[in-house]
Amino acid sequence: MIDTICFRAFQKRKMVGDATSTQVLRDLEISLRTNHIEWVREFLDDRNQGLDHLVEYLSFRLVMMRHEQRLTESRSSSEERLAAAGPAACSPAHNGYLRPALEMIDSPGVKRRSKHVAKLNMGEAKDDIHVCIMCLRAIMNNKYGFNMVIQHREAINCIALSLMHKSLRTKALVLELLAAICLVKGGHEIILCAFDNFKEVCHEKRRFHTLMEYFINYEVFHIEFM
Secondary structure: OHHHHHHHHOOOOOOOOOOOHHHHHHHHHHHHHHOOHHHHHHHHOOOOOHHHHHHHHHHHHHHHHHHHHHHHHHHHHHHHHHHHHOHHHHOOOOOHHHHHHHHHHOOHHHHHHHHHHHHOOOOOHHHHHHHHHHHHHHHOOOHHHHHHHHOOHHHHHHHHHHHHOOOHHHHHHHHHHHHHHHOOOOHHHHHHHHHHHHHHHOOOOOOOHHHHHHHHOHHHHOHHHO
């Protein structure tokens, strides 16, 4: 997928060296931001389908990020329960309740996925997601690209889901793009649909629950930065 982006976006120019996916995406973002509008149009046209490939890759990395976050939370929870239970919990007779979480962390599926990512020379999911959002911002910086993005439901869904990113810079960038969409006719409905999807994917109790948490806990999330 990332190979397709490289191949088509850079007009069949071969990538040299051992560039990671993050480095490739950074090159793409620079090209989208600095090249002539015709280059951007060519990247987005029916032959290259650059937006589709970019969104598909972003969606994949978002899945990986959420998976990594769940593993981290599961590991932390297991360690806390082990510490609270004391030395006795380390014995085979008392550690059964820890086994499911630990087995999930060390499962063959997780190991295979990690090896697959390493083989493809991918960067960190959090870095790729941030740069993908920067690429989308560069695309939306002109009327042609903006219209393509707001008509691409999966693109809007992925932008909204990127709010789960730990970085405040990424959260701020996501809110900037979502706010821009709200300013156009029909934009509010588009954003509401995206947050309906966010609610389902992230298992929110109510729509906008996560976003409101950021505002409520302003000391933690530095909401003035957003």
